[in-house]
Amino acid sequence: MRTVKISLNSIDKVKSFVNDITKFDYDFDLVSGRYVIDAKSIMGIFSLDLSKPIDLNIHAEDDADDVMKVLEQYIIQ
Numbered sequence: 001m002r003t004v005k006i007s008l009n010s011i012d013k014v015k016s017f018v019n020d021i022t023k024f025d026y027d028f029d030l031v032s033g034r035y036v037i038d039a040k041s042i043m044g045i046f047s048l049d050l051s052k053p054i055d056l057n058i059h060a061e062d063d064a065d066d067v068m069k070v071l072e073q074y075i076i077q
Helices: 011-021 042-046 065-071
Strands: 002-006 027-032 035-038 054-059
Touching: 002 065, 011 042, 011 065, 035 042
Parallel strands: none
Antiparallel strands: 002 054, 027 035, 027 054
């Protein structure tokens, strides 16, 4: 499993994020405080406080470099 911090601070960003990660067979979880939701669920994402960075857990067996390349635009350094 790999964890990165992401920012989804606009509706368009949320929609493109969900479209990008649904292309992969991995499981993705978003963690905000004590809430954990499926990152492929648009309704679930909108239930979170999107004004703050969110932890994204990527449940992949390998390093998931292909996923990381797609997620570059959302990741906070």
